[in-house]
Amino acid sequence: MRKTTHTPAGAALSETVLALFRVTSGLLTAGDRLVADLGLTSARWQVLGTIVAAERPQPVAWLARDMGANRQNVQRITNDLLRDGLVELAPNPHHRRAALVVLTAQGRQAFEQAMALEAPWMNHLAEGIEPADIQAMQRVLAALRGQLDAELSEAAGG
Template structure:
């Protein structure tokens, strides 16, 4: 069996993906540190953000889909957030078992406090980068997400 060689673009993308993996770990660690005093982790903060970003209350499965995350992991974190009074469950008129997740006042205040911490942090992180560079990186990541979205397994 002959191994297929990567193209120059494939090599460059492989290096980019490896850097994204490393960056993801660093971002999660930095986010954990940033919001720890609020009783949050990066994962909890991300889920609160997904709830805020949704146009209307959604069930856990939809939040997980929007985040590109595992439903069981999101359910576990949402349950923790509910125990801490940051979210609540509401009856879903369209599905008896899939309750809707809503932000409580405490959850909204915590999310807003995290945003106040994030602004100076991200402003400092962006120093030395142009808006055009950031937008170009965003376009590449968005294009990769679009190509991978809905793909069950990597193509051989």
């Protein structure tokens, strides 16, 4: 087996990615606990947030694209949200089979309650971290996301 070596940037990124996996796991676990009493999970909360952030109702495939997620996973979560009355489907004038996902009043209320819990949680997590450091992290993550998107697009032939 041939041993490969990282460049200094590659080694730093490799360690950072492992840290991101641990942080992501922790955020999802803590987020699940934070919104459990609202009947939400981190995944449901994320889908609701994507619906709220969209300029207009979108089909599941578009929501998944906006989230950078797998369409089948977003469909499963959307089905759960439908079952619980947090979203409903509306006809899509542009595509007969791809209905638009729309928040219900109950869904909007659940999302707003989750966001009321989110602000103090984020404030607490940010304690001791300089805003400039957080902004630098955002820039690095955006650059990494751009690299990944380009690589995935190229692999898909686009």
